[in-house]
Amino acid sequence: MGEIVHFVGKDALSARENLELFISHAKANFPFANIDWESNSWDISTFNIGRAQGKAKKIAHFKSMRDESRNKSTVQVPFETDFLCFAKATFSEVMRRLRLAEFKRHLYALQTIEQALIDSKLRPCITQLTTSVLDKACDLLKVRYTDPWSVARVLERIVTEIVNPARLTPNFLDWRSPIQYKAPVRNDRIASKESDKSIARLPSLESILALAEIHHTSTNVSDKLTTAFVTLAMYAPSRASEILSLPVDCIRSADTKDGLIMGIAWAPAKGAKAMTKFAASDEFEAVVKKTVRYLVDLGAPARTAAAWYASNPGKAYLPPGTEHLRNQPITLHEAATILGKTTPIDGCESYRYALLKREDRTTDKSRMGLQSQKARWVALYEFESLENFLLAKLPDAFPVLDGHTGLKWHEALWVLPENIFRPNAQPLLHVPSPLSTNQLNNQLGANPRGITIFSRNGKVNPDGSPIAITTHDFRHLLNTLAQSKHLSESLIAFWSGRKSVKQNEWYDHLPQEAFIEAYLKLGAKQRPLLVGGHLEAKVNSIAIAHSLTREQALKLELGATHRTRYGICRHDHALTPCPKDKDCVSCGEHTFVKGDKRHHDEAEFQFKLHEKAVADAEAADERGEPGASRWLKLHQPKLERWRLVLTKLDDPTIADGTFITLPPPENPQSKAGLAQAVRIVNLDAKVPKKPEAKVDDDLDADEKLLLDMGFF
Numbered sequence: 001m002g003e004i005v006h007f008v009g010k011d012a013l014s015a016r017e018n019l020e021l022f023i024s025h026a027k028a029n030f031p032f033a034n035i036d037w038e039s040n041s042w043d044i045s046t047f048n049i050g051r052a053q054g055k056a057k058k059i060a061h062f063k064s065m066r067d068e069s070r071n072k073s074t075v076q077v078p079f080e081t082d083f084l085c086f087a088k089a090t091f092s093e094v095m096r097r098l099r100l101a102e103f104k105r106h107l108y109a110l111q112t113i114e115q116a117l118i119d120s121k122l123r124p125c126i127t128q129l130t131t132s133v134l135d136k137a138c139d140l141l142k143v144r145y146t147d148p149w150s151v152a153r154v155l156e157r158i159v160t161e162i163v164n165p166a167r168l169t170p171n172f173l174d175w176r177s178p179i180q181y182k183a184p185v186r187n188d189r190i191a192s193k194e195s196d197k198s199i200a201r202l203p204s205l206e207s208i209l210a211l212a213e214i215h216h217t218s219t220n221v222s223d224k225l226t227t228a229f230v231t232l233a234m235y236a237p238s239r240a241s242e243i244l245s246l247p248v249d250c251i252r253s254a255d256t257k258d259g260l261i262m263g264i265a266w267a268p269a270k271g272a273k274a275m276t277k278f279a280a281s282d283e284f285e286a287v288v289k290k291t292v293r294y295l296v297d298l299g300a301p302a303r304t305a306a307a308w309y310a311s312n313p314g315k316a317y318l319p320p321g322t323e324h325l326r327n328q329p330i331t332l333h334e335a336a337t338i339l340g341k342t343t344p345i346d347g348c349e350s351y352r353y354a355l356l357k358r359e360d361r362t363t364d365k366s367r368m369g370l371q372s373q374k375a376r377w378v379a380l381y382e383f384e385s386l387e388n389f390l391l392a393k394l395p396d397a398f399p400v401l402d403g404h405t406g407l408k409w410h411e412a413l414w415v416l417p418e419n420i421f422r423p424n425a426q427p428l429l430h431v432p433s434p435l436s437t438n439q440l441n442n443q444l445g446a447n448p449r450g451i452t453i454f455s456r457n458g459k460v461n462p463d464g465s466p467i468a469i470t471t472h473d474f475r476h477l478l479n480t481l482a483q484s485k486h487l488s489e490s491l492i493a494f495w496s497g498r499k500s501v502k503q504n505e506w507y508d509h510l511p512q513e514a515f516i517e518a519y520l521k522l523g524a525k526q527r528p529l530l531v532g533g534h535l536e537a538k539v540n541s542i543a544i545a546h547s548l549t550r551e552q553a554l555k556l557e558l559g560a561t562h563r564t565r566y567g568i569c570r571h572d573h574a575l576t577p578c579p580k581d582k583d584c585v586s587c588g589e590h591t592f593v594k595g596d597k598r599h600h601d602e603a604e605f606q607f608k609l610h611e612k613a614v615a616d617a618e619a620a621d622e623r624g625e626p627g628a629s630r631w632l633k634l635h636q637p638k639l640e641r642w643r644l645v646l647t648k649l650d651d652p653t654i655a656d657g658t659f660i661t662l663p664p665p666e667n668p669q670s671k672a673g674l675a676q677a678v679r680i681v682n683l684d685a686k687v688p689k690k691p692e693a694k695v696d697d698d699l700d701a702d703e704k705l706l707l708d709m710g711f712f
Contacts, residue, residue, distance in 0.1 A: 004097055005029070009167025015127040018167045019086060026089035031096040034396075037088065040075040046396045048099050049403025051241035052414075054434035055395045060103060062087055065111040065140070082125040083114045090162050108145075109154040112137040126168050131175045134159065138179055152177040203469040203477055210459040210467065218457060222421050224294065225435070226443040226453045231291045233474035235264065235284060236277040240437040240471040242268060245402040246413045248296055248303070251289065252276045262289065267405045292413065299416040299432075301340060306432040307410035309391075310399035316387035319430055329358055329380035333369030338386065340417065340429025344371050347379065356385040393418070393431055401434055409434065423451060437471055444469050538661075566606070567592040567599050568659070585641045588664030594649055595656025603645045610639040 007025040009018035027037060035042050042060045045053070059073070062084060067077035079087050087110045094106055114124050116137035122128040137155060141148035156177045164172055215227035232243050245267065252263040254276070262285040263276040279285035301319075308317040318326060322338055330338070332345040335355060345353065361377040362368075368378050399408045401415065409415050409432055418433035419425040421443065438446075445452045445468030454460070454467040461467055543549065566584045568591040584590040585606065592599045614636055621628035641662060648660045 006097070007093070007166050009165065011167060013167070015168055015170050019125075019127055022166045022168065023085045023089045026092045029096060030092055032092070040078045040084075041073075043396070044095070044103075047095065048101060049397050049400050050101055051239075051404050052244040052402050052434070052437075053397060054244075054401055054436060056436065057395070058103075060091060060107060062091075062107070063111075065115040065144075079110075079114055080118075080124040082123060083110075083117070086126045086168075087114070090158060093162065105151050105154045106158070108141075108151045109137075109158055112140045112144075112151070112155065113158070115140055126163065127170070129159075129163065129169050129173065131173055134173070134175050135178065138177060141179065147182075149177075149179050149181050152179040203473040204461065204467070206459075206461055207454070207467045207469050208477075210454060210457070214453060214457050214459070220456065221298075221427075222423065222443060223453050223456065225298075225416070225420065226440065228291045228295055229435075229440050229471070230474065231287055232264075233471065234478065235279070235288055236266070237475040237478040238266070239475065240440065242266060243471075244412075244414045244435060244437065245405060245407055247407055247411050248413050250413060251292060254278065261285070264288070267402075295413050295416075298420075299413070301429040302417045302432040303410045303412075303415055305430045306399065306408075306415055309394060309432075310408060310410055314391065316383075316390045317430055325383065327383055329360065329362075330383050330386065331362060331367045331369075331378050331380060333378075334367060335381065335386055336369075339390075339431060341426055342429075343426055344369050350381065354385050354389040356382040358382060390431065393433070440471050444471065446470060564590070566590065566602050567596075583638070585638055585645065585662070586664075588661065590661065592645055592649060592660045594651075594654050594658040594660055600646075600649045603642060603649055607639070607642040607646050610635060610642055614639050 007022050009022070013021070030037065032042060032044055032047055035044070040062045042062075043057060044060055045056070045058045047058070050056075050058075061072065061075050062079050063069075063075040064077045064079055067075065069076045078084060087107075090110065091103070091106060094100065095103060100106070113126070113129065113133070116133045117124045117128055119136060119140075120133050122133065134155065138148070138152055141151050141155070145151060156175070159173050159175055163169060211227055211230050214223050215231070218224065218227075229240075229243060232238070232246070233240075247265065250265045252265050253260045254263060261278055263278040265274070266277050267274050279288060305317040305319075308315075316326075316338070318338060319340065322334065325334055325338070332347065332350060332355075335350075335353060336343070336345045339353065345355075350357065358380045360380055362380055363377045365373060368375060397403075399410070401407050401409050401412045412434060414435045415432050416435060417427040417429045418431040419427045420433070421435070421439050441447075442450060443453050445454055445466060452466070452468075459467055564584060569578075569584065569587075569589060592603065614632065617628050617632050617635070621632060644662060645660070648654060654660070
């Protein structure tokens with residue numbers, strides 16, 4: 001690939017002259033093939049093929065913000081003439097340099113620039129751009145978009161990377177976007193019970209159980225395909241595009257000391273390296289193998305046709321036994337056979353397949369089909385019309401299905417017969433068609449007014465409302481379960497196919513305010529939360545004092561939770577810093593989970609550590625070593641508290657999942673109190689001691705007082 005040459009304007013030329021040269025430079029370095037510069041809609045589907053792109057098109061529309069048309073395939077109000085060529089040149093240069101997968105933000109930014117110029121009573125030409133116009137453009141973004149920062153950032157880049165270097169304005173524009181970044185409120189967070197928008201990326205328990213039942217009982221092809229996707233989505237945390245771009249030969253195996261184990265070859269979508277994801281159990285291995293085999297068999301005829309089209313561009317695929325029909329007049333029965341349609345095509349339906357009727361006929365009974373055997377003759381149709389209909393089904397990017405891996409249609413597991421998901425149309429076995437994420441989301445309930453896998457099988461939520469989940473919900477569910485089992489962040493990132501562990505936080509529904517709720521709640525209906533010890537008493541006290549239900553009081557008490565090395569901390573750090581100094585066991589706001597192996601292992605480790613330390617200190621105290629008694633005074637209570645924690649975690653009468661909290665110690669040590677204690681001791685050390693003022697051993701009265709208070 002040659003070096004990308006950026007256009008740089010000349011100071012000696014006017015802004016208008018530089019603009020004309022910039023447009024000429026963009027035309028001379030036009031990166032798109034088979035696109036007319038004069039068109040206001042550019043189909044760039046083949047420029048940078050995306051993940052599992054399939055038949056999806058990428059079209060850049062150079063339409064004004066004043067275009068209120070909802071039809072995305074047309075441009076009713078294009079950019080003004082003075083602005084249009086600049087917009088096309090800028091878009092062309094940006095795509096040539098960056099090869100963006102997401103390009104629409106640049107078009108949105110260009111729309112706001114043009115509209116801001118018009119609103120400022122200026123000629124809609126980029127040479128009229130000023131910082132005040134840019135500020136007005138940001139105001140338009142705030143009104144139009146809920147997340148204006150992302151488009152405003154593009155607006156800033158157009159100024160700094162295009163307008164200023166190309167000298168397209170009389171004066172250099174020293175401008176930065178006034179819109180500050182604001183973390184988006186993601187719709188994959190756990191929705192609270194009181195939330196008006198019951199949006200939760202964790203699928204409800206009812207939906208998972210319903211899908212499992214449908215998978216084993218339904219014979220409907222749409223149901224089986226949907227649950228086949230769900231099976232692979234539950235196999236490992238995956239994006240829909242990663243599943244839909246799996247190859248036919250995706251099954252892998254590895255030899256271990258326990259024998260062969262099955263895995264699936266995976267190509268992550270966002271920069272991580274290709275990998276093999278292995279089955280978590282023998283049962284899952286069996287169900288995944290069965291699922292893959294089902295998809296392979298179901299899509300075999302369509303993939304055979306796709307392979308033909310890849311090797312024979314411009315020619316229709318003819319199944320075995322119909323090869324002699326190429327370029328010959330065909331009957332409706334023969335057209336149905338070529339398409340792979342098992343039922344006949346009626347004459348009134350011929351237009352659906354773009355069949356052109358000829359004037360001649362045939363009386364050959366073998367060409368009529370069983371339902372036309374009594375007819376004396378049947379009409380003939382142009383073969384070329386059917387061929388054109390079939391070839392039009394293939395997108396410009398064919399035969400590449402996935403630009404990330406180079407996977408071709410005939411190699412893809414999810415290339416299946418056309419209409420396979422349409423209940424009102426018969427599948428065309430010899431017409432290949434890749435499944436899309438939208439089709440699966442519609443089956444899973446994204447289109448509540450349509451027929452879904454749940455409505456088709458009479459499945460609803462406990463309150464009678466329709467069940468609706470998305471393809472991405474399963475990824476969030478598996479990540480949440482992984483977080484609940486305290487897997488390492490690097491392992492979760494690897495398992496999920498992420499390049500960076502920093503991305504884990506978007507899928508971890510467990511920390512902070514959602515930790516307790518997500519840990520125990522997978523469905524929309526909240527399950528009871530088991531608590532014990534001091535926490536139970538505190539919750540009851542809050543409920544009585546504030547006239548709340550137990551669940552409301554518990555949710556209030558657990559409103560600010562996060563994980564620690566030792567368990568779960570309920571202290572709200574937004575209000576005050578932690579008053580403890582790494583002394584969680586002595587805190588009444590710390591909680592342990594019965595049955596959590598990590599909590600139990602840490603408690604056991606801390607108990608043994610303190611037990612040995614206290615034993616060593618007792619021996620030192622018996623030998624009269626200075627400071628030993630002071631150390632014991634502080635750490636013996638900690639040993640007893642860790643002993644109490646272990647006792648409760650090992651108590652068989654306490655159910656797993658119960659949240660256990662110890663009561664706060666009588667004299668809790670805080671950081672502020674410790675600092676004051678140190679000041680008292682240091683001050684006292686500077687004061688000469690009177691010989692007669694002797695107290696217990698080598699301790700003075702102030703030190704003894706602090707010991708009694710529990711500060712040492």
